[in-house]
Amino acid sequence: MRSAERIVSSARLGELYECSALLRRTRQRAEEIVNEARALLAEAEHYGDPIRVLALNAQLEEARAAYRRILQAYTTICRKIAEERSAIIMAQVEETRTAMNEGLSGVA
Template identity: 55%
Template sequence: MGNELHKQLVAHAKVIYAAEDIIASARLKELYECSELLRRTRVRAEDIVLDARLMLADAERQGDIERIVALSASVDQARAFYDKVLNAYVTLCCRIREESKALLDSADLSGAA
């Protein structure tokens, strides 16, 4: 009877590990999808900063003080937005790395590897 109980506990543990792996894999997939969206947003934000800088350089060449002031503020805003997106992207990439490592570690512990 004790042996049968042990077998049931082992089978139950395997099911739990499998479910946890499925959940972790799904979460990791979601994180990868978010990172792809953030990557595209980061690239777009980078383009906006570049465009704003080019417009500012044009205003500076033309000596248009009003545009220089306005575009300087725009460059600062664009850069601040880019920094936020970049920080979010880096944070998410770190989180993906941590969760991937945890998933691999749990696979090693469960004997799945």
């Protein structure tokens, strides 16, 4: 991997980490929202308020769906980070092999 490619890969990896951090915070907040919706639903069920139960049940399902989408995005970003890191490491290993082979051929 040439120097310019390494810089681009490192920058891309940095951006992926930033996205990951943002999605992690978003995921945590979405989880809190799901828990809050679940607690409100349980309260409505406890007090026997059927209209409120229906409304809160719909809101809970909506919150869960949003949480799933965020979780999928977070998983995708984490996978991309792993792929990018792996590509960088493989390129470095290949550079080292090439340099070692060139060094050996000069000796022979």
